[in-house]
Amino acid sequence: EDQVTQSPEALRLQEGESSSLNCSYTVSGLRGLFWYRQDPGKGPEFLFTLYSAGEEKEKERLKATLTKKESFLHITAPKPEDSATYLCAVQAGGANSKLTFGKGITLSVRP
Amino acid sequence: GAVVSQHPSRVICKSGTSVKIECRSLDFQATTMFWYRQFPKQSLMLMATSNEGSKATYEQGVEKDKFLINHASLTLSTLTVTSAHPEDSSFYICSARDFQGAYGYTFGSGTRLTVV
Numbered sequence: 695e696d697q698v699t700q701s702p703e704a705l706r707l708q709e710g711e712s713s714s715l716n717c718s719y720t721v722s723g724l725r726g727l728f729w730y731r732q733d734p735g736k737g738p739e740f741l742f743t744l745y746s747a748g749e750e751k752e753k754e755r756l757k758a759t760l761t762k763k764e765s766f767l768h769i770t771a772p773k774p775e776d777s778a779t780y781l782c783a784v785q786a787g788g789a790n791s792k793l794t795f796g797k798g799i800t801l802s803v804r805p
Numbered sequence: 806g807a808v809v810s811q812h813p814s815r816v817i818c819k820s821g822t823s824v825k826i827e828c829r830s831l832d833f834q835a836t837t838m839f840w841y842r843q844f845p846k847q848s849l850m851l852m853a854t855s856n857e858g859s860k861a862t863y864e865q866g867v868e869k870d871k872f873l874i875n876h877a878s879l880t881l882s883t884l885t886v887t888s889a890h891p892e893d894s895s896f897y898i899c900s901a902r903d904f905q906g907a908y909g910y911t912f913g914s915g916t917r918l919t920v921v
Contacts, residue, residue, distance in 0.1 A: 728910065737811070737898050737912035738849070781848065783910075790837040790856075790902050793910055797848045 696721040700782050700796035707772055707803050715767040715799045717782030727765050728793060729758050730781040738781055741767075772803045807833050809901045811913025818889055818920055826884045826916045828899035833908050835901035838882040840874060843896040843915075855882060889920040 697720045707713055719727065726745050730738035742751045744760035751758050755776065757768040767780055779800045783793040808831040818824045828838060836857050841849040853869075855861035855876035863869045871893075873885040882901075886893055899913040 730912075735896075735915065735917065737809075737915045740909055740911070743909060789906050790904070792839060792851055792854055793900075795848045800846075 696784055696786055696794040698782055698784055698794055698796035700780075700799050702799060703797070704800045705802070707769075707801070709773055709803055709805050710771045712768070712770045712772070715769070715780055715801070717765040717767070717796055718763060719765070719782075719784050721784045721786045721794070723786050724784060725787065725789075725791070726785040727760055728783045728785065729765070729767055730783065732779045732781055732798070734779075741780075769801070772801075774803045774805050777801055777803045807831075807901075807908035807911040809835075809899065809911045809913040811899055811916060813916060814914060815917045816919070818918070820890055820920055821888055823885055823887045824889055824918060826886075826897055826899075826918075828882045828884070828901065828913050830880050830901045830903075830911070833901075833903045833911075834879040835882070836879065836904040837902045838874075838876050839900040839902070839910070840872075840882075840884050841898045841900065843898060849898060852884075886918065889918070891920045894918055894920045 699718045701716045729741040732738045742758040747762045755770050759766045779798045781798045783795045810829045812827050838855045840852045852867045853861045853863045861874040876882040898915045900910050
């Protein structure tokens with residue numbers, strides 16, 4: 695059974711204080727690892743897809759990396775507007791197979 | 806980018822009535838739709854997967870007669886909660902994917918259902 699574990703559950707940062715969010719996974723045949731941002735009362739918003747170990751992707755203050763066992767979402771000099779829940783999900787199996795989500799990490803950035 | 810429109814965003818219904826939630830892909834053909842349920846401060850739990858023109862596949866423990874899913878076209882899927890009860894109150898989210906996965910997994914904005 696595919697499993698995704700995210701840590702920590704919650705993270706409070708001061709504005710400008712860089713940090714990393716962790717996503718550990720166990721899956722048979724990783725097809726893709728996805729990062730989403732979710733604001734309260736909204737659906738998940740796509741951030742990144744990583745496909746193979748060693749791959750990295752960046753978008754503004756966010757950088758996602760992938761190894762064979764885990765992925766990190768690095769946040770550089772965060773701003774209050776980065777406050778949200780960050781979800782990690784894995785896809786295994788066929789091209790249109792389901793995503794398995796972790797429980798998410800709630801990030802709060804204080805001004 | 807790909808857009809999935811989900812309506813309504815909020816609905817309140819009386820216990821025993823049925824509620825329909827719509828999910829539309831606006832700029833791509835959604836060959837596969839996923840329906841999720843999310844409880845407060847919890848992650849997304851997959852309820853069912855549907856392919857256009859086929860019956861939905863429900864996850865273990867999800868009552869298929871209670872949560873009716875229709876995916877009759879490549880741009881529209883609906884979730885009907887039948888004979889709703891207060892314990893069905895939750896946040897429901899759809900996700901759409903095209904055949905080749907060119908648009909990834911695109912999520913709707915969610916529907917907050919409250920059963921009173």
